[in-house]
Amino acid sequence: MSASLVLLALGVGAVAGIAVVLLIIWVLRQRQVDEERTSGDLPRGVSLLVSKLDGAVFIVDKSLNVLASSEGANKLSLLGQGRILIPELVLMAEQAAKGKDVSREDFEISRGPLGDATLTITAHASPFRSRFVLVTVVDRGEYQRLDDVRREFVANVSHELKTPIASVGLLAEALQEAADDPEMVRHFAERLTSEAERLGSITREIIELSRLQGEGALAEFESITVQSIIDQAVDQNRVVAKAKKIKLVSGGELDAVIYGDSARLIVALNNLIANAVHYSPENSQVGIxxxxxxxxxxxxxTDQGIGMTKEEVERVFERFYRTDQARSRSTGGTGLGLSxxxxxxxxHGGDIRVWSAPGKGSTFTIRIPEAETNGKDTSA
Structure with missing residues (x-):
């Protein structure tokens, strides 16, 4: 055999070998793609990608089990315990699981299964890799809520701040007129300080309430134990309770885990405990x-305080409502804490209920969806 024929044979053999290798790689790749399409698990990297997306996005399987979700979906309280909490979104996902693209524009949903807050959203559900459904949700009511908050804020400020501002002015005049009387100067200065503190408290709480209404969802969500927020809220009230000889007792399933904004939840519990201590007699007990x-x-x-009538219970969560107007004003109460x-x-996708009767105390109960820990550590 001549040298040229040998070289030709070697070249044909090399080409054939490369073709066989490429064929094997293609077959293996197709097998991997087919396995991903028929597998009940998401393709590698998809869960991580969805978790990093802005906005509310989540993926479910055909049984509507949530397999991946973005931070935005959790902030809007659309999901809980691995399931979709919103009936309208459940229906859309079911239709998409049958191979249909489904869209709905500007319709209202309730935030979570218990919350009375509503969202105006646009939602889209579409099939994904034949075995999954991709759902996207856009909150359309944000601008309207912000506009409503601005109007309410102006109305609240003009109404509620009118009295303390007038008081500060009158006390300043009285202080000036009593300049030659040290005792009266001391008296008016103390009252002026009290009104200034009350004015500052009202302003801070109005801003806090407006922020809560305007943001819709809260910002810093994380897995937290119930014990951590109860312990911190109790600590914030321990000094006042001790002064009134009131015992603060906590117990129950404190190892339970919820998903939320730790700082805001501490504020909520702090307000409830502070109210319980404020309206309880000395030598009594407040239970958490x-x-x-x-x-x-x-x-x-739960407290052993003065309790409320049925009419007071119905109005207790209204902004600026005080069950005891004179006592609340004299102690700096703003009527915004329970709101x-x-x-x-x-x-947080929950609700709050209250039981109370005159002379028998009150019990305020908040309910928040339990978080799925999935074996992960939670913050203490």
């Missing part, structure tokens, strides 16, 4: 307990 019930965590604050609690709990 937690229990799991139907995928929710219930945290109850703030209601908005914080609602923004």
């Amino acid at each position: 307990g937690a229990v799991r019930r139907n995928s929710f965590i219930e945290i109850a604050v 703030i609690v209601k908005h914080i709990v609602s923004n």
